[in-house]
Amino acid sequence: MASFGQIILYSMIALIIICAAVLIIFFAVAFTSNNSEALSRNVKPIANMGEDEILGCYLYAKENSPDQFTQVSVTWERKGVDGLVYNYEDGAPQLQNQASQYKGRVHLFPEELSNGNGSLMLRSVRRSDEGEYVCNIKSAAHSGKISIHLKTTAFTPPTFKLSEGVLTAVANRWFPKPNSHVG
Known part of the structure; x- marks a missing residue:
């Protein structure tokens, strides 16, 4: 033993x-x-319902080349959704396979594609927009993929009131409702 x-x-x-x-x-x-990857400034954004939100997706190249961001294509998908959120290929949007809940609510910034920026603008965020989005971005020289986990919320900025030594915050709209702690 x-x-x-x-x-x-x-x-x-x-x-x-x-x-x-x-x-x-x-x-x-x-x-x-490979010598490239997709990046985002915020992979866990929180969007206020009814407002616009940008889901960041940038192609980062470790080595510079003169034509590194030519012939850019970007595909945005959302897990659990049939159809694409957005697709851009051959210099134009290709929206025939776009999921119905995103029609007219999403777009890229075409002038930024030549800089490797495939960020998606999501207009009038809905609670149902919450979930995992995947950006696949490719150029003639580089490619990358990144997941963005979007959370939705609803709030208005609170107003604060001090009364009899108690500080109270009041907001007209909160989702999810915060826990109240009385101390």
Whole structure:
């Protein structure tokens, strides 16, 4: 029977081997990836219902080339929705497969595509717009994909009132309703 010290020694050796394997896999993936990726300034935006929201999607190239952002195509999808949110290919929107709930409510910024910007403007956010969006952006030289997790809320800025030593915040519209804590 192994002693307590031997068990600890074998456990430490196994842990070191597992950590080394994870590091090797991490570095292998990091150094074999392509030289571009899609980025966003905010992958978990919170949109106020009834207002417009921009879902950011930028193509970042690690190496500069003269024609790096030519022939840009952008496809926006939303998980759990039949049809596309938005599709831009061959220099124009391709909306024949667009999901009905997005018709007339979404657009890109065509003048920004040459800079690798495939951000999506979502007009008049609805509660049903909440969910995971995926942006696939490609150019002649680069490509990338990013997921954006949109949350929806409804609020108006609160007004504050101090009465008898108690500070109260009042807002006409809140969704989801905040927890009230009386202390």
